[in-house]
Each structure stands twice: as structure tokens, then as C-alpha cells.
Amino acid sequence: MSENETELGVCHPTLGNFILSLKKVQHGREQQYMQWISGRQPKDKRKKYKDADKRILKILQEYQRNERTVNELLRGIAQNIVIDDVVGIDDEVENNE
Numbered sequence: 001m002s003e004n005e006t007e008l009g010v011c012h013p014t015l016g017n018f019i020l021s022l023k024k025v026q027h028g029r030e031q032q033y034m035q036w037i038s039g040r041q042p043k044d045k046r047k048k049y050k051d052a053d054k055r056i057l058k059i060l061q062e063y064q065r066n067e068r069t070v071n072e073l074l075r076g077i078a079q080n081i082v083i084d085d086v087v088g089i090d091d092e093v094e095n096n097e
Contacts, residue, residue: 052080 013021036042045053059076062068068076 055080 032042044050056077059068059073059080063070063073
């Protein structure tokens with residue numbers, strides 16, 4: 001399911017439903033922002049993102065110690081970016097099976 005489908009709850013909303021849904025999403029974002037401003041901590045990252053952050057940090061540290069070339073640095077970072085959540089690859093794979 002795409003991010004818009006998740007946020008709006010439908011695949012092809014009417015214009016009126018789309019506007020109402022955008023208002024709900026905006027209200028939720030404003031509440032999150034106000035909680036952050038008031039000092040509340042955001043939710044913890046999911047484990048896969050924490051793990052990717054650790055791997056990327058390790059790659060950067062190796063680069064700083066001259067244990068990696070620029071190309072190795074960039075490839076290492078690129079391989080650790082969790083792209084399936086961004087473009088919905090998991091949904092496409094499930095739909096094609």
C-alpha cells in the first residue's frame with residue numbers, strides 16, 4: 001500500500017474526501033510537532049532503521065580512518081538505504097505473485 005493510500009485510507013478518493021483527509025493528516029502532523037516542541041521524545045525508530053544507521057555510521061568511521069575509498073563509502077551507504085519503504089517495492093512484489 002502506498003503512503004497516500006495509508007494516509008487517506010483509499011486508492012482513489014474524491015476531491016472532497018481528499019481535502020478532508022489532507023486536513024486530518026495536517027492536524028496529526030501539527031499535533032506531533034507541538035508534542036516535539038513541548039519536549040516529548042518522538043517514537044523510537046524501527047529496528048531495521050536503527051540497524052541501518054549503525055551500519056552507515058560504521059562505514060563512515062572506516063572512511064575517516066582511510067580504510068575505505070570514496071567509491072566504497074558511497075556504495076556502502078547506498079546499499080544500506082532502505083528503499084523498499086520509499087517506493088513500495090514490497091507491495092509490488094506481493095501484487096505480482
